[in-house]
Amino acid sequence: MKLLKATLALTLLLIGMAAGTGAAAPAGNTAPLTPGVQNEHLKLTSAWDKKFPRSDKVTHQKVTFHNRYGITLAADVYAPKGATGRLAAIAVCGPFGAVKEMASGLYAQTLAERGFLTLAFDPSFTGESGGTPRNVASPDINTEDFQAAVDFLSVQDNVDPERIGILGICGWGGMALNTAALDTRIKATVTSTMYDMTRVTANGYFDGENTEAQRYAKKQALNAQRTQDYRNGTFRRNGGLPAVAPSDAPQFVKDYVAYYMDPRRGYHKRCPNANGGWNMTSDLAFLNYRINGYSDEIRSAVLMIHGDAAHSAYFTKDAFKKLKGDNKELLLIPGAVHTDLYDQVDKIPFDKIEAFYKKYLQ
Numbered sequence: 001m002k003l004l005k006a007t008l009a010l011t012l013l014l015i016g017m018a019a020g021t022g023a024a025a026p027a028g029n030t031a032p033l034t035p036g037v038q039n040e041h042l043k044l045t046s047a048w049d050k051k052f053p054r055s056d057k058v059t060h061q062k063v064t065f066h067n068r069y070g071i072t073l074a075a076d077v078y079a080p081k082g083a084t085g086r087l088a089a090i091a092v093c094g095p096f097g098a099v100k101e102m103a104s105g106l107y108a109q110t111l112a113e114r115g116f117l118t119l120a121f122d123p124s125f126t127g128e129s130g131g132t133p134r135n136v137a138s139p140d141i142n143t144e145d146f147q148a149a150v151d152f153l154s155v156q157d158n159v160d161p162e163r164i165g166i167l168g169i170c171g172w173g174g175m176a177l178n179t180a181a182l183d184t185r186i187k188a189t190v191t192s193t194m195y196d197m198t199r200v201t202a203n204g205y206f207d208g209e210n211t212e213a214q215r216y217a218k219k220q221a222l223n224a225q226r227t228q229d230y231r232n233g234t235f236r237r238n239g240g241l242p243a244v245a246p247s248d249a250p251q252f253v254k255d256y257v258a259y260y261m262d263p264r265r266g267y268h269k270r271c272p273n274a275n276g277g278w279n280m281t282s283d284l285a286f287l288n289y290r291i292n293g294y295s296d297e298i299r300s301a302v303l304m305i306h307g308d309a310a311h312s313a314y315f316t317k318d319a320f321k322k323l324k325g326d327n328k329e330l331l332l333i334p335g336a337v338h339t340d341l342y343d344q345v346d347k348i349p350f351d352k353i354e355a356f357y358k359k360y361l362q
Helices: 002-014 103-112 138-154 171-182 196-202 212-234 251-260 282-285 311-320 350-360
Strands: 029-031 058-066 072-080 087-093 119-121 160-167 186-192 234-237 276-278 301-307 328-333
Touching: 029 103, 029 138, 058 103, 058 138, 072 103, 072 138, 087 103, 087 138, 087 251, 087 350, 103 119, 103 160, 103 282, 103 350, 119 138, 138 171, 138 186, 138 282, 160 171, 160 350, 171 186, 171 196, 171 301, 196 282, 212 234, 212 282, 234 282, 301 311, 301 350, 311 328
Parallel strands: 087 119, 087 160, 160 186, 186 301, 301 328
Antiparallel strands: 029 234, 058 072, 072 119, 234 276
16 A cells, blocks of 8 residues: 555656655756746747658648737647648647657647648647746646637638547546537547546545545645745756656556657657656646536537556546537547557557547538
């Protein structure tokens, strides 16, 4: 039991959100406190620095757009070569603590090969997107990021604004459900290997830290950290993933390290999970928020995909039970673990995803 509690706290740290225990980050691993910036002039790399090969079946273009908080977001637009007219479009984001050069870009490029215009974007405060301080997460602002992506797609000459969908991976699956419950412009939503970041932050893994007393202790530690941050003029970060997983870590932690820290798979220099993690006090917003509070009001189509061998499958199974209507589907991938659906194209059910979007974005 002692080992379980220790690993639960560790894994919360590793996935990008601190467990709220006040654990120290590596020395010097801080972000300066600076005022918020609106309409930033972003410097976007011109190099192809994605973690997947470039397709010769699509065109690629870097773009920026803004959310209603005035933060400028950076994105990659993928479109099928030779396409004409107004296309169905899909905004893609995730995993939580990743960047658009990783899984979201892979999904976006693959769906563009299948006839959709797609937009893979970096959330506020991360990657090539704007916003200060850096490495902050917020269920409110990140839901707004998805809505801002829909704003952008809705006014493009080559997009049909009546045929827009979204796709969220990992923690962005929860953001996608929250957005679909709010934004009536969205006609179809896919979640892949979904995490409910509010549930895992408040209750720990497998709901192992779900008492009010345990949550209060997390709040105490995080608010004490706020005082320290303000006094020091910095935001302490949670440390992110280690270069090598501890030998006694759960298998899913080893899976995270194998993906995020291996340059042959997911490691990217702009990825928060692999480079110092999130600001620790980001947890406060997730402790006080229920990302799936209104998911039973989603009228548009939803497809939820998860590996049936994933430690995180309970997030998707429980969230699916709350959905209503005959346009909701659950697909469990036999033998797949959480990170398999990040980049293992033989396990990601692209045929099913394509058919789902074509049905509901026709």
